[in-house]
Amino acid sequence: MRIRWVKRSSTPPLLPLLVSGGSFLLALGAALVAFAAYGLNPFEAGATVIERTLIGTRNLGEVVRRTIPLLLAGAGLVLALRARFWNIGAEGQILAGAVAASGVALFVPSLGAFTIPVIYLAGFVGAALYGLIPAFLKARLGVNEIITTLMFNYVALYVVRWLINGPWRGKSVTGFSYSDRFARETYLPMVDGTRVHIPTLVIGIVLAVGVSLLLRYTRLGFSIRLMGEAPAAARYAGVRLLPTTLALAALAAGAAGLAGAGEVAGIHHRLIEPSSISMGYGYTAILVALLARGRAWATLITAPLLGWVLAAGDVMKVSLQLPFQLTDVFTGFTLLLLVAAEPLLTHRPVLVRPQPQPAAAHSAVAPSAEERREGA
Amino acid sequence: MRSPVDKPGARSVPLLSVRGLTKRFPGVTANEAVSLDLNPGEVHALLGENGAGKTTLISMLYGLLQPDEGAIYLDGNPTTVRDPKHAMDLGIGLVAQHFHLAKRHSVAENLALGLGGTPFWRPLRHLRGRAAEYAARYGLEVRMDALVGDLAPGEQQRVEILKALLQGARLLILDEPTSVLTPQESDALFQVIDRMREGGRGILLISHKLDEVRRAADRITVLRGGKVVGRRVRGEVDAAELARLMVGAGTATPQRLGIAPVGEPLLRVEDVWLRAARGSALRGVNLEVRPGEVLGVAGVAGNGQSELAQVVTGLARPDRGQVLLGGVNLGRMSPREARRLGVAYIPEDRRTEGVVGAMTVTENLVLRQVRDPEFARGPLIDWRRAEAFAVEAVKRFDIRTPSLSTLARSLSGGNVQKIVLARELAGEPRLVVAAHPTYGLDVGSAAHTHERLLAQRERGAAVLLISEDLEELRLLSDRIAVMFNGRIVGVLDAQEAGGPTGRARLGLWMAGSVEA
16 A cells, blocks of 8 residues: 555645645644643643633633734735735834834824824835835846845834834833833724724724735736736736736735734834834734635634634743743644645545556546646 | 667567556546567657657656556566666666756766766766767767757757667667757758667657658557557558558648738838847848738747747847837837737747636636726726626637636646637737647647638738748748748748758758758
8 A cells, every 4th residue: 555646637625725724733733742741731731721812802802912913914915925926024014014103103293083094004105115125126126025025024123123212212211112102092992801903903804805806806916816827928918017016015015014003003002122013923924824825815714813823822921831932833833734735735645555556536627638748 | 787789689579568558647548558569679660649648658668657557578578667767777768859958067967967887086087988989889979078058959869869878778769859850950860760770779769750750660650549550560651541540530631721812011020139148039030921821930949939929929129120010110019019909929838828727717718808998897807798708719719628717727738729719819810929839739629720820811810820840831821931040041932832842941941051
């Protein structure tokens, strides 16, 4: 008995989500092993984590609070992923959005009812502009976007540190590095007893659905998919590389910027240390997008899952005295499984008995002469 | 490594025997109970159309695929060829249709690659003598220190053959060896084949060209639809009969109507130059195509044909010169603008450029039109319209697909080409640029493609047909131009090209000789 891998003629529709789900569950199993390695009873520890994350408004609220930035940045990253634009820069774009939103909150005089919309707008535009730079470099000069977007994360991080230690350092603040507190009217409405900022959550849900519709029904979405799936065909179909890349990068970065605006205006009410604004949401959002496998609406499932993982990390730290970094082990393991399971989508395992049996597989579509040649 | 058999062996035991080899792929039987014998000192030709199962058979002989049923015997012993490395050890060499050479390395280095017994330090030291000996014996002259990337296709092929011989191949499989050669280079190859035969090696020659098979083969096995449909030995070969066996009944050859194209040229390419990574791809191309005319462009691959297509369709901008469509300069236009002026393009690589494998039949059918007002509702795409268009196109072009939402990648090459044709020929283009439109297609799909192109000609469209298949060019074209090294080096009328002198002139032009 041995296993042979036979190429699929098409991927079954539910398989990608099944693979994502399976990777996630296997990683959960590995987390239980990690608990045991720390000398805890894995099931008791697991029960504690579940109780402290899923029972009660406050605990659930923490999960949702983590979900919001993951949903926004993740939905944006799905867009980039579909165009094969490997944006690793959501973390920096969240910070860029936070900076732009803080700038408005700190220095623009009262705008009445428009204050909060303008803060979101600033967050979106600030991050979009920041995200346009690597997109332009990629489309015009062919500079690898993985490297530029990754490095731009550090640029953003140091810009925030410089601002809160220098020009934007609060006048009433001593000993700490952060800006003055924002004016009351910039505070986002919250769900009582939690740190869930309602408008950002709503925007996130709308965005996830919106990106799905964009990809399916609009010309821009079609161009983005075309560019990602087959660059040669895209060029010949008349898709222009530069404007399309700029548009999708601006949208993806802008979505991350909205998350940054939500964090400062909803939770911190000031510009603070970058690691407090975003504790790696931008990186975790890559996993959110990958698990969703190019389906923007699926981030409505994957973002809460990863949001729960981050909330669980808090519980582990506070209640179980485990390092928060266990969440990195978990997300890393999920990512590894996801990548490892990739061949499952294109190939099908078949058990072969020692007596070679003809692989009597049938597909709806008979491969032609040419495919036989290609297959051979 | 075994030493090659250099004198004709005993005739009693064939070098290679294949018995009842069967290979099935999902939904298709690529080889069904195929049997054949090959003796030392013999050339055995495997004749068949694209898709007849030739490639599947040699893949099994070379260990790339394992047969589902049947057996392979070498020197009378049943043998399982595990993988290509094992095949080489067994003395089986393959010269593939597309060469597997490291272009940025010298010929000597390429020969040393994968050669057993090569010393770690100064690996080339024993090689040169042996290589020179084989080269002299078989007429395989190659420049040992030239970079492979600088060599002409014929020379690269000689490197591949030499490599196989050095690795001890007693049985050499040549897969469509003349597909990238000029007629003159082909002649040289057949001399090499003759010498290898005299040297006692067995040669399996894969081809779909009747004349070369008749010329070189001692025995011929004809494959069609994965089955052996005929066997002949040298001397009892009737070309017409072979053609019938190979193609089967029921495929009519499309006829070009005898009406002559009239009027002013619609497409004028005037002194067009295009730079490429190395040197110039186009070096002053001039040509004209009239409405209702098919201009065939012949030439060995890589002489500027692809670039010519790109310049005419807006995919590349010429550095110098003009591309005029009815007096309007296409040179500065995008592919989209060129299309709106009536330029249709059937691209060379239908699976990566012609369609998007991961998109549906409907999406592929409107790939280029989807941003036109016809299919637009504001920024949205009118998918209902697109689907109506797709239903119509599937019917009109007889596209065999389970549904409109089937992904293009699961369709056969013929159906993929039908999608491209349906999309490109919608909206009555004025100029159709077709690059290798039937390459790799089965006979029926090729005939269908030819019909569609001729229908465009009869409608009054100008057709620029780029192909390496001289038969196809003769069948469809009113005139045949030959490209060499970025230039049109000669043009012949269809009648002239049909005769033996015409064929010789085309061949000389393809080889770069302008005086003919």
